[in-house]
Amino acid sequence: MSNLTRTETRRRAEQLTLHAVTIELDLRDARDPATATFPTTTTLRLSSTATTTWLDFLGPRVHAVVVDGQEQVVRVADGRVAVDGLRTDGESTVVVRGEAAYSRTGEGMHRFVDPVDGETYLYTQYEPADARRVFACTEQPDLKAPYTVVVAAPAEWQVLSNSAADSVIEWEDGSRTWTFAPTPPLSTYITAVVAGPYHRAEGHWSRGLADGSTLDVPLGLWCRASLAPYLDAEEFLEVTRQGLDLFHDAFDYPYPWGKYDQVLVPEYNLGAMENPGLVTFTEKYLFRSQATEAQREGRATTILHEMAHMWFGDLATMRWWDDLWLKESFADYMGTYATATATRFSGAWTSFALRRKAWAYRQDQLPTTHPVVADIPDLEAAKQNFDGITYAKGASVLKQLVAFVGPEAFLAGARTYFRRHAYGSTTLPDLLAALAEASGRDLSSWSGQWLETTGPSTLTPELEVADGTVTALRVRQDDDGGVLRDHRLVVGCYSAGDDGALVRTHRIATDVSGSVTDLPEAAGIPVPDLVLVNDDDLTYAKVRLDERSTATALRDAGTIEGALSRAVLWSALWNATRDGLLPAAAFLDAVVSQLPAEREIGIARDLLAHAAGAVEHYLPTAARAGARVLLAEETFTGMERHEPGSGLQLVWARAFADAAARAPEAADRVRAVLAGEVPGLQLDPELRWSLWQALAATGAAGPQELDAELAREDTATTRLAHRAALAGRPDAEAKAQAWAALGLPTQDAALGDSPLSNDEVDAVIAGLTQPLHVELLAGYVEPYFALLPGMWADRSIEIAERLVGDLYPDWVDGRGSAPEDHPVVARTRRWLAEHEDAPAGLRRTLLEQLDDLERALRARSTGTSPDSAARRGHV
Numbered sequence: 001m002s003n004l005t006r007t008e009t010r011r012r013a014e015q016l017t018l019h020a021v022t023i024e025l026d027l028r029d030a031r032d033p034a035t036a037t038f039p040t041t042t043t044l045r046l047s048s049t050a051t052t053t054w055l056d057f058l059g060p061r062v063h064a065v066v067v068d069g070q071e072q073v074v075r076v077a078d079g080r081v082a083v084d085g086l087r088t089d090g091e092s093t094v095v096v097r098g099e100a101a102y103s104r105t106g107e108g109m110h111r112f113v114d115p116v117d118g119e120t121y122l123y124t125q126y127e128p129a130d131a132r133r134v135f136a137c138t139e140q141p142d143l144k145a146p147y148t149v150v151v152a153a154p155a156e157w158q159v160l161s162n163s164a165a166d167s168v169i170e171w172e173d174g175s176r177t178w179t180f181a182p183t184p185p186l187s188t189y190i191t192a193v194v195a196g197p198y199h200r201a202e203g204h205w206s207r208g209l210a211d212g213s214t215l216d217v218p219l220g221l222w223c224r225a226s227l228a229p230y231l232d233a234e235e236f237l238e239v240t241r242q243g244l245d246l247f248h249d250a251f252d253y254p255y256p257w258g259k260y261d262q263v264l265v266p267e268y269n270l271g272a273m274e275n276p277g278l279v280t281f282t283e284k285y286l287f288r289s290q291a292t293e294a295q296r297e298g299r300a301t302t303i304l305h306e307m308a309h310m311w312f313g314d315l316a317t318m319r320w321w322d323d324l325w326l327k328e329s330f331a332d333y334m335g336t337y338a339t340a341t342a343t344r345f346s347g348a349w350t351s352f353a354l355r356r357k358a359w360a361y362r363q364d365q366l367p368t369t370h371p372v373v374a375d376i377p378d379l380e381a382a383k384q385n386f387d388g389i390t391y392a393k394g395a396s397v398l399k400q401l402v403a404f405v406g407p408e409a410f411l412a413g414a415r416t417y418f419r420r421h422a423y424g425s426t427t428l429p430d431l432l433a434a435l436a437e438a439s440g441r442d443l444s445s446w447s448g449q450w451l452e453t454t455g456p457s458t459l460t461p462e463l464e465v466a467d468g469t470v471t472a473l474r475v476r477q478d479d480d481g482g483v484l485r486d487h488r489l490v491v492g493c494y495s496a497g498d499d500g501a502l503v504r505t506h507r508i509a510t511d512v513s514g515s516v517t518d519l520p521e522a523a524g525i526p527v528p529d530l531v532l533v534n535d536d537d538l539t540y541a542k543v544r545l546d547e548r549s550t551a552t553a554l555r556d557a558g559t560i561e562g563a564l565s566r567a568v569l570w571s572a573l574w575n576a577t578r579d580g581l582l583p584a585a586a587f588l589d590a591v592v593s594q595l596p597a598e599r600e601i602g603i604a605r606d607l608l609a610h611a612a613g614a615v616e617h618y619l620p621t622a623a624r625a626g627a628r629v630l631l632a633e634e635t636f637t638g639m640e641r642h643e644p645g646s647g648l649q650l651v652w653a654r655a656f657a658d659a660a661a662r663a664p665e666a667a668d669r670v671r672a673v674l675a676g677e678v679p680g681l682q683l684d685p686e687l688r689w690s691l692w693q694a695l696a697a698t699g700a701a702g703p704q705e706l707d708a709e710l711a712r713e714d715t716a717t718t719r720l721a722h723r724a725a726l727a728g729r730p731d732a733e734a735k736a737q738a739w740a741a742l743g744l745p746t747q748d749a750a751l752g753d754s755p756l757s758n759d760e761v762d763a764v765i766a767g768l769t770q771p772l773h774v775e776l777l778a779g780y781v782e783p784y785f786a787l788l789p790g791m792w793a794d795r796s797i798e799i800a801e802r803l804v805g806d807l808y809p810d811w812v813d814g815r816g817s818a819p820e821d822h823p824v825v826a827r828t829r830r831w832l833a834e835h836e837d838a839p840a841g842l843r844r845t846l847l848e849q850l851d852d853l854e855r856a857l858r859a860r861s862t863g864t865s866p867d868s869a870a871r872r873g874h875v
Contacts, residue, residue, distance in 0.1 A: 040098055041097045046086075062081055202218070209254060251411070445486075457485050459543055537568050632666040739783075
């Protein structure tokens, strides 16, 4: 894979100015599975200060390079097409004709055949640097140009791009040619094409403008034809209109991209992608099965995250990937803000506190963490920085900024930023200047503390008491990164009410600065049962609990009325578990005892997932088998206890199916659920297959039953589930077949080819690595390490990251050894020492897996060390 560096792209940007780009794609033969490539032509009008440059292209063939009508010798090396003979005294026209390849990895031009009706569907996905898989281009965000897209495709297809079609010409061979209107200036990574027999639902949005005119925006929502009966267009488009209303007013900059199409596409690597005028989404947001309110909230947040990008990222674009946060952090923050403000999902910040920030806290404690404003020397580094720092930590930091400067100043700064940099490229100082101007504050210190440092702060309450009264309350700040940040936050003091539920008796808004901050307003209040720092979740920091508060939380966290406060408190307990300060058994006990009363679906879902994670990763190995059975029993009971047909019943049912895959004792109950013996529970395909996968994983179902279940409903989704179930059986031959399907040899041999798509790779790995089967996987540890260089070199980065990360053998039992002596820890460190020159992305992925394993091993020792009981008291 050709890499591009920041230095060389900066030099190219200094030399080139793009005036217009035309892309011509011939997709007429896309339905023929034997046709692996398609013709592609790029025409660029540009000015240059140098006579030579290069264009980026990763297609299998380049047929011609023409500069100002003169055909050149084709020279292609490492994904770069040489271009000579450019004028330095005016414009040049460059034409590159070649063949691009259809993809099965979700990168470039992805091709999918629907098993339901045999129809072929295409879509593109480029970020950060896969436009070059489809057309010759300047693959860097700061070289913007208007794009005209021309596509030849079967006449019965729908073809979409960023702008509306100017013309559609029908030909005698049964094809049509779509020519789309020139776009406003775009970066390559947000150009897009979607083609196939997609089903469309229509909508409309309009708003009056200051000059008296009306902005009319046609809305389109698209999906595969076979999924049309399940398309929830009304809610999807309602959220879309609500978002456009909010952002139109908040940003005071009219939606700039004409139409607003949204397409649900198959085998998608991401949640969604913000291509202006043509947003693409994973089909997971098309709910074929029953969906909870938490799932619908998550979908709404994603819709509005992508919509925020129409301004943050598409209109004003980062100059290079160092400033990726300029779009992703803002979109993550604004997506949640808009969901909580403009839609019925007013509790979106609760999900953010418990789920999104857990991603950030994990990422920020890895040895590979980086500042929000990162150093991205090349495209490989850029690909790996679409992570919990850039998204969730960045959004959390912006939430703290809003608490610091106020929401109106924040939005006023955004308005200035858009007006000043529309259709241009930006860096951190551009945004800080706009925000400082609007707020009247110097934000350089804030930026230095929050955007240019690593690691989360840790905030701990310290109380002094006498005769049942607080004499002093302080907040102590620690920071692994060596920076003590300024925090604007709330400290909540809680005591048990008459009914035993925790009630907030005092809310103290304060600024925390330095290592210790005194809260004099707390002096004289009755000693609270619980002190919760960052109660309203305004800042980004790990929250610790004092001894009294820890005991209270483990007993009564679920009794707090406010869902956001409950989320912050559970987050504190979960972080303490991951950090080895709270035994996993104590966390599990708290969840099992309190969660049945939880009414907030998102909290229930996330805590059930954390409970499973605690059992599998942080509980001492000797206690794991019993805890697995306990979790299966408790989730089954929770499923039966909750209202039939409710979202909470479904959340517990899904958790039961997950837990049953690791508890053979639950097999009879799984079959009872499949037989319809749980009142009100809808046995939709997703839930049925989760239950069948549990039976397969425990050896209670074989290929014949799995094949019969697939015959009930044979779709792309059920085929994936069937594939995962087959690979998930406790059978050595099943594991060998799964390993081979990934193209991986077990002996000293080169990597083989794999016909699997990205989603099929996920399914096979999920089955292959079922936690119950560690004894069957022992023979794959050494092949894994031997194959690492080949996995990274011979697979696209999307597939390579799956193979390296998800096949990491963290399941090996170290038999009570110290973390540093664990066989996989030692083997990983030896591999890293022997491969110091391995690609940075490969080393990063491996280092992160190693750190997760070492963290888990340390946490397991918490539950077995002599002082573990005492350590329960203060987290």
